[in-house]
Amino acid sequence: MARLFHVSDIHFGAEDPTALDWFRQCARAERPDAILMTGDLTMRARSHEFAAACAWLRSLDLPTTIEVGNHDLPYFNPVARFAAPYRRYRALEGMIERPLAVKGVAVVPLKTTARFHWRLNWSKGHVSDGALRRSLALVEAAPAGDLILVTAHHPLIATATRSSGRTRHGGAALAALAGAGVQAVLTGHVHDPFDIAHEVEGRVVRLIGAGTLSRRVRAEPPSFNDIRIADGAIEVIARKLGEPDVALTAGAAGG
Numbered sequence: 001m002a003r004l005f006h007v008s009d010i011h012f013g014a015e016d017p018t019a020l021d022w023f024r025q026c027a028r029a030e031r032p033d034a035i036l037m038t039g040d041l042t043m044r045a046r047s048h049e050f051a052a053a054c055a056w057l058r059s060l061d062l063p064t065t066i067e068v069g070n071h072d073l074p075y076f077n078p079v080a081r082f083a084a085p086y087r088r089y090r091a092l093e094g095m096i097e098r099p100l101a102v103k104g105v106a107v108v109p110l111k112t113t114a115r116f117h118w119r120l121n122w123s124k125g126h127v128s129d130g131a132l133r134r135s136l137a138l139v140e141a142a143p144a145g146d147l148i149l150v151t152a153h154h155p156l157i158a159t160a161t162r163s164s165g166r167t168r169h170g171g172a173a174l175a176a177l178a179g180a181g182v183q184a185v186l187t188g189h190v191h192d193p194f195d196i197a198h199e200v201e202g203r204v205v206r207l208i209g210a211g212t213l214s215r216r217v218r219a220e221p222p223s224f225n226d227i228r229i230a231d232g233a234i235e236v237i238a239r240k241l242g243e244p245d246v247a248l249t250a251g252a253a254g255g
Contacts, residue, residue, distance in 0.1 A: 002103040003032040005062075006225035008153075008188025011071065011214035012052045013043030019213040019222035019241050020056060026239065027060045032226075033102045035062050037095075038188035038210060039069025039113070039153030054092050065098040068113050069153040069188065070124075099138050105149060105229055106142035108182070110135040112154040112167055125154025125167030125189070132173050139180045147229060150177055150185045155209060159194050178203040184234055186210070186225075191218040193225060193238040197250035206250055208236055 005027060010020065027035065037057070042049035057064060097109035110132070112125040135150060142148055156170035167173075177185065184206035191212040198207050211223035226237040226245075236248040 001228055001230040002105045003030075004034050004036055004102065004105070004107075004149075004227040004229070005032045006036045006038065006186050006208065006210045006227055007213060008038040008210035008224075009040040009069070009191055009212035009214055009216070010037075010053065010056070011040055011043045011212065011216055012049040012056070013046065014214050014216055015052075016213055016215045016222050022222075022241055023213055023224055024056070024060060026224075027062060032062065034100050034107070035060060035064040036100075036107060036149075036151050036186055036227075037064060037066045038151055038186055039067040040071040040188060041066070041069065042072055043214075045072050050092075057092065057095070063100060063102070064095045065100050065107055065109060065151060066092060066095045067097065067109060067151055067153045067188075068111065070113050073113060101143075101146070103229075104146055106139075106146040108135050108138040108142070108148060108150050110150050110152040110173070110177075110185075112152045112156075112170075112187075125152075125156075125170060127156070127167060127169045127173040132169075132176060136176060136180055139177070139182060147232060147234070148180075148182045150182050152185060152187050154189050155187045155207065156185060157198070157207070159190065159196055159207060159209060174198070174205065175200050178205045184208055186227075188212075191216060192220045193223055193236075193246075193248060195236045195248035195250050206234060206236075208234075208248075211238070211240075 041053040100107040156174040194209040196207040222241040238246045
């Protein structure tokens with residue numbers, strides 16, 4: 001069985017220290033095969049926020065892949081946003097958009113952030129042609145028979161949560177990934193957990209979202225997803241701080 005901890009939106013600068021300590025204790029005690037971090041490590045992409053996020057992630061001492069979230073791009077410094085938007089990620093360079101292979105599971109990154117949008121709200125998602133091509137190439141290169149998970153920051157299509165990624169070209173990207181054999185897309189951004197079975201062009205793809213470990217909660221308390229994969233079946237358990245765990249069935253949001 002492959003076991004993955006799917007965590008998102010830790011937002012250093014607005015982090016919840018109790019939630020972060022709880023997650024670290026779970027990771028150290030239970031030793032999942034990998035950590036899938038789907039973006040927004042920081043609140044304002046400041047250097048000290050990245051330094052704190054880096055120290056916390058390294059303290060987990062587990063294979064980790066990280067997606068870049070919209071909060072991780074400089075917002076108030078347009079020069080840095082356009083010229084060197086990922087400079088402060090250098091300490092985590094080996095983890096950024098890192099493909100992983102874990103016990104018959106291939107984890108493929110998909111970039112959904114952009115340094116520029118032709119729309120007012122730059123927090124929303126965008127899948128470029130280049131980003132999709134890179135992900136599809138990794139899907140194609142995965143070993144035959146592997147179950148394939150894609151990690152991204154923004155949900156590719158709308159889900160039954162309070163917030164939305166409103167990801168431009170997300171629907172087309174999802175159709176292409178489904179056609180390539182992807183079984184599930186794991187995302188963050190909306191700060192509430194969900195697990196939805198979505199049919200696209202005759203294929204069913206699981207859309208799985210993680211909550212937040214920050215103080216910026218929505219409908220649910222701080223949480224992360226405990227994903228267990230055996231014999232081709234994906235089980236998602238929402239682990240909630242101070243509340244009982246909830247097994248999310250495909251089609252459930254929140255819990």
